[in-house]
Amino acid sequence: MANIKSAIKRVNTTQVAEDRNNSQKTEMRSAVKKAKSAINNNADNKAELVSLAVKKVDKAAQRNLIHSNKADRIKSSLMTAAK
Template identity: 45%
Template sequence: MPNIKSAKKRVKVTQAKTLQNKMVKSALKTVIKSAEIALEQNTENKAELVNTAIKKIDMAVTKGILHKNCAARKKSSLARKLNASA
C-alpha cells in the first residue's frame, strides 16, 4: 500500500481506468460475438451487425484498448465471413 499521496491517487486512477477498459473490452467481445452468430445463422441484418462491430473495433483502437494490427485482423475476419455468406 502506497504512503505517498500521489501514489495513492495513481492507484485509484489506475483502478478506475482498468474498470473502464474492462467495460469497453467486454462490450466489444459481445458485439463481435453477436455479429459472428448472425453470420452463422445468415440473418437479414448481418451486414448491419458487422458494420457495428467494425465501428466498435475502431473505437477500441482509438481508446488504446486494442492494437491496430489486432483490430485489422478482427475486421478482415468479419469482412471475409460476411463476403463468404453473401
C-alpha cells in the same frame, strides 16, 4: 495500500482507467461475437451487427486497447465471412 497521498490518488486513477478499458474491450468482444453468430445463422440484421462490431473494434484500436493489426485482422475476418 500506499501511504503517500499522490500514490493513493494514482491507485484510484489506475483502477478507474482499468475498469473503463475492461468494459470497452468486453463490449467490443461481445459485438464481434454477436456479428459472427448473426453471420453463421444468416440473420436479417447481420450487416447492421457487422457494422457495429467494426465500429467497436476501430474504437478499441484508437484507444490502444488492442493493436491496430489485430483490429484489421478482426475486421477483415468479419467482412470476409459477411460476404
